[in-house]
Amino acid sequence: MIMTATLPRIYKDKLKEYNIDIVYDEFIKDVDRHKVKLKDQEILDDVEFINKKAKNNKVLIIANTVNKSIEIYRKLNDIGVENINLLHSRFILKDKEKLEGQIKDFSNSENSGVWISTQIVEASLDIDFDYLFTEMSTLDSLFQRLGRCYRKREYKSDEANVYIYTKNSSGIGSVYDRDIYHNSIELLSKYDEKILKEAQKIELVDKLYSGEYLYKTDFLENFEKSMKILDHTVD
Numbered sequence: 001m002i003m004t005a006t007l008p009r010i011y012k013d014k015l016k017e018y019n020i021d022i023v024y025d026e027f028i029k030d031v032d033r034h035k036v037k038l039k040d041q042e043i044l045d046d047v048e049f050i051n052k053k054a055k056n057n058k059v060l061i062i063a064n065t066v067n068k069s070i071e072i073y074r075k076l077n078d079i080g081v082e083n084i085n086l087l088h089s090r091f092i093l094k095d096k097e098k099l100e101g102q103i104k105d106f107s108n109s110e111n112s113g114v115w116i117s118t119q120i121v122e123a124s125l126d127i128d129f130d131y132l133f134t135e136m137s138t139l140d141s142l143f144q145r146l147g148r149c150y151r152k153r154e155y156k157s158d159e160a161n162v163y164i165y166t167k168n169s170s171g172i173g174s175v176y177d178r179d180i181y182h183n184s185i186e187l188l189s190k191y192d193e194k195i196l197k198e199a200q201k202i203e204l205v206d207k208l209y210s211g212e213y214l215y216k217t218d219f220l221e222n223f224e225k226s227m228k229i230l231d232h233t234v235d
Contacts, residue, residue, distance in 0.1 A: 008140065008209030010223065028198045033150040037160035038185075038192045042168045043135055044075055051081045053131050054114045058107065060129035061116040062145050064137055064171035066090050073116050083113025089120050103127055121148055128152065132162045135169040138176050139184040139208050143201045160193065179217040183208055 007024070015022050039046065043061070053059050063069040066088045073086045085106070087099045103115050107127040119137075121127065122144035132149035136142065146162055155161055172181050187204050207213060214220040 009206045010209045010214065010220075014227065028202070030198070031152075031154045032195045032197065033153065033155050034146050034162050034196050035155060035157070035160045035194065036146075036162045036164060036188070036191060036196050038136075038164050038166055038189060040167055041165060043133060043165040044072060046133070046163070046165070047072075047075050047079055047081075050114070050133055051076065051079060054081060054083075054112060056112050057130040058112060058128075059114045059131045059133065060121070060127075060148055061114060062121065062132065062134040062148075063116065063118055064135045064169055064175050066118055068135065068170035069116050069118050076114060076116070081114055083111065085113070085115045087115065087117040087120060089118065100125060119144075121145075123147075126151070130161065134162070134164055135171075136164050136166045136181070136185060137169070137171075138180045139188065139201075140205050141176070142184065142188075143205065146196075146201075155195075162196075164188070177217070177219045180208065180219055183213045187213075 012022065043063070050059060050061065061069075061072055063072055069086065069088050073084065076084050085099070085102065087096070087103055089096070091099060103117075103121070104125065104127060106113070106115065107129065115129070119141065122141060125148070127148050128151035129149050132145060134142070134145050137145070142164070149162060166185055169181070172178055187208055191200070214223075
């Protein structure tokens with residue numbers, strides 16, 4: 001059994017190639033939860049706007065790397081943002097578990113403020129924030145992040161509740177494949193300042209990992225190399 005929020009087409013196609021029959025169900029929430037805004041600037045350049053939103057809302061900031069999350073924390077602290085917290089994977093286990101409990105408590109409270117984190121919150125924590133400010137990543141990762149904002153609520157406002165920063169994103173070429181990253185921006189740009197429905201998220205990830213978009217990418221080359229190794233390893 002495979003359980004995942006995003007099953008890219010490349011994996012489904014490979015299973016079919018091996019004559020493995022797959023039956024799958026899609027559990028799609030028919031609730032509008034996210035209106036996205038792409039910003040052609042660095043997230044560090046928008047700290048005053050973030051501070052404004054944090055005065056009366058729960059704000060979550062997600063960076064692609066630990067170093068960037070620390071940099072954002074320091075800059076927000078320098079401008080006097082109140083109730084600011086940081087969570088990433090470099091904390092020792094005891095401290096990380098304590099912080100995970102605190103972010104859950106904050107999510108369930110009536111308090112306002114800011115939590116800054118990395119991919120560590122993408123799938124492991126059941127939290128719900130009012131606004132998400134995030135560096136651009138690949139769509140499969142990005143849509144996991146969106147799940148931490150308006151997690152179970154319907155969003156009805158005219159303004160965006162998810163702000164995605166596409167300039168100088170950290171971790172591109174190391175954490176995230178460069179071709180997949182740029183293709184993600186291309187696909188997502190059609191939904192700028194629009195409600196992004198749950199079914200559309202699935203369709204976008206499927207398209208991102210299709211032959212059309214993977215053609216001649218390093219990602220596809222590495223994927224095929226890995227499958228050849230697997231073919232020669234499994235009897």
